[in-house]
Amino acid sequence: MKNIRENIPSLKATPSFRISFIQTELPDYYAPWMNVAANLPHLIEGHQLRREVMPLLSTQYLRGHRQLRLARLALGFITMGYVWQGGGRQTVKILPRALAVPYCTISELLDLPPILVYADCVLANWKKRDPCGYVENLDILFSFPGGDSNKGFFLVSLLVEAAAAAGIKAIPIIVNAILHHGLCSLETALQDVALSICKMREAFKLIHGKCLDLIAAWKDNFLMPEGLVYEGVWDSPKQFFGGSAAQSSTLQCFDVLLGIQHSWGSVPRFSAEYLGCMRDYMPAAHRAFIQTLASGPSLRQFVLATGDAGLHAAFNKCVSALADLRSYHIQIATKYITIPAGRCRAEQQQLGGCVHKGTSVLSERGTGGTGFMRFLKAIRDTTRKAQLTEQEATVPTH
Numbered sequence: 093m094k095n096i097r098e099n100i101p102s103l104k105a106t107p108s109f110r111i112s113f114i115q116t117e118l119p120d121y122y123a124p125w126m127n128v129a130a131n132l133p134h135l136i137e138g139h140q141l142r143r144e145v146m147p148l149l150s151t152q153y154l155r156g157h158r159q160l161r162l163a164r165l166a167l168g169f170i171t172m173g174y175v176w177q178g179g180g181r182q183t184v185k186i187l188p189r190a191l192a193v194p195y196c197t198i199s200e201l202l203d204l205p206p207i208l209v210y211a212d213c214v215l216a217n218w219k220k221r222d223p224c225g226y227v228e229n230l231d232i233l234f235s236f237p238g239g240d241s242n243k244g245f246f247l248v249s250l251l252v253e254a255a256a257a258a259g260i261k262a263i264p265i266i267v268n269a270i271l272h273h274g275l276c277s278l279e280t281a282l283q284d285v286a287l288s289i290c291k292m293r294e295a296f297k298l299i300h301g302k303c304l305d306l307i308a309a310w311k312d313n314f315l316m317p318e319g320l321v322y323e324g325v326w327d328s329p330k331q332f333f334g335g336s337a338a339q340s341s342t343l344q345c346f347d348v349l350l351g352i353q354h355s356w357g358s359v360p361r362f363s364a365e366y367l368g369c370m371r372d373y374m375p376a377a378h379r380a381f382i383q384t385l386a387s388g389p390s391l392r393q394f395v396l397a398t399g400d401a402g403l404h405a406a407f408n409k410c411v412s413a414l415a416d417l418r419s420y421h422i423q424i425a426t427k428y429i430t431i432p433a434g435r436c437r438a439e440q441q442q443l444g445g446c447v448h449k450g451t452s453v454l455s456e457r458g459t460g461g462t463g464f465m466r467f468l469k470a471i472r473d474t475t476r477k478a479q480l481t482e483q484e485a486t487v488p489t490h
C-alpha cells in the first residue's frame with residue numbers, strides 16, 4: 093500500500109497517455125531525414141530508397157522529448173522502408189551507418205528499441221489538417237505505399253487509443269478510491285472504464301485498412317533469420333519484434349487494473365511471455381505506469397471484500413467489455429489475415445508452387461509463428477475467466 097501511495101503522483105500524471113503529440117517539424121538541419129520520410133511511398137514504389145544517399149547527421153540539435161520522438165518516427169519509417177523495400181525477396185542484412193547511428197542514439201535516449209513500434213507509427217504519427225474539428229481533420233505524418241489502407245489502419249488505431257483515454261484517466265481515481273474506501277467514486281470510475289472500453293470497440297469498427305508487411309520484424313522472421321546489423325553501432329546482428337498493436341499500453345493497463353493474468357492454468361505460457369515482451373516496446377512512461385499499477389492494491393480483492401453488489405456488477409462489466417473487445421479483434425484478425433492467407437495458399441497450391449515461400453510476412457509475424465489465433469483466443473478466454481462469480485462474492489476474503 094505504501095508503495096502505491098508514494099507512486100500515486102506518477103499515476104495521476106499519466107503524461108504520455110494523453111494523445112497530444114503534434115510535433116510536426118524538426119530544425120532545418122534534419123531536412124534530409126524529413127524529406128526522405130515524407131517521400132517514402134514514392135521512393136519505395138520506385139525501388140529508389142536504398143539508392144538515396146543520406147548524410148550522417150548529429151543528434152545534438154534535437155531539443156526535448158517531442159523532437160526526439162519525431163526524429164525517431166522519421167528514422168523508423170525510413171529504416172522499415174529500407175529493409176523491406178524489396179518485399180520478402182531482397183532483404184538486407186545491414187542498416188547503413190547514416191541511419192543506424194542516429195537511430196540507435198535517439199532510441200537509447202528514449203529507451204525504445206531501434207525499430208518502428210506502435211508508439212511511433214500510431215501515437216506519434218498524426219496531425220490535424222485544420223486546428224478545429226476532429227476525426228475528419230486527422231491525417232498521418234508519414235506512410236508507406238498503400239495509400240488509404242495504411243492511413244486507415246494508423247488512424248483507426250489512434251481513435252481506439254483516444255477512446256481508451258477516459259478509462260485510463262479513471263485509473264488513478266480507482267486507486268484513490270481503494271485507498272480511501274470510496275465505494276461510490278469507485279463504482280462511477282469503474283463504469284467510466286467499462287464505457288471507455290465499449291467506445292474502443294465502436295472505434296475499432298471503423299477499421300478498413302490492414303496491418304502492413306512493411307512493419308514486420310527482424311526477430312523470429314524466416315526472411316531475416318539472423319536479424320539486422322546496425323552498422324557503426326553493434327558488430328553482431330540484432331533481432332527485434334516489428335510494430336504491432338500488441339505494443340499498445342491501453343489493454344495491458346486494463347488487464348493489470350482488473351487483475352487479469354494471461355499465464356494462469358492451462359493457458360499457454362507464450363501468451364503472457366509475448367505480452368510481457370511487448371512492454372519493452374512501449375514508451376518508458378507507459379511501462380512505468382503499468383508497473384506502478386501492478387504493484388498497487390488489488391481492485392479485484394477490494395471489490396470482493398466489500399461484498400457490494402453494485403461494485404461487483406461494475407467490475408464484471410469492465411471484464412465483459414474487455415472480453416468483447418478481444419472477441420471483436422479476433423474477427424478483424426480473421427478477416428484481414430486468416431482469410432487472405434488461406435486464399436493465398438490455395439492459389440499457390442493451384443499453381444503448384446511452394447506454399448511457404450509465398451506466405452505473407454504478416455502471417456508469420458508477432459507471435460513468432462506459434463499461431464497468433466491461438467494466442468488471441470487464449471487471452472480472450474483468460475479475460476472472460478476474470479469475471480467475479482457468485483461463489484467468490486459470497487466467500488469472505490478476510
Ligand code: HEM
Pocket residue numbers: 248249250252253296299301302303336337338339340343344418421424425428429457458459464467468471
Ligand atoms: C486490420 C487490423 C488488425 C489486425 C489484422 C490485427 C492483428 C493482430 C494480431 C495478428 C495480433 C497478434 C500479435 C501480433 O501479431 O503482434 C494482434 C494483437 C493485438 N492487437 Fe491487433 N490487429 C488489428 C488491429 C488492431 C487495433 C486497431 C488495435 C487497437 C488499437 C489492436 C490491438 C491489439 C492488441 C492490444 C493486441 C495484443 C493482444 C491483446 O491484448 O488482446 N489491433 N493483432
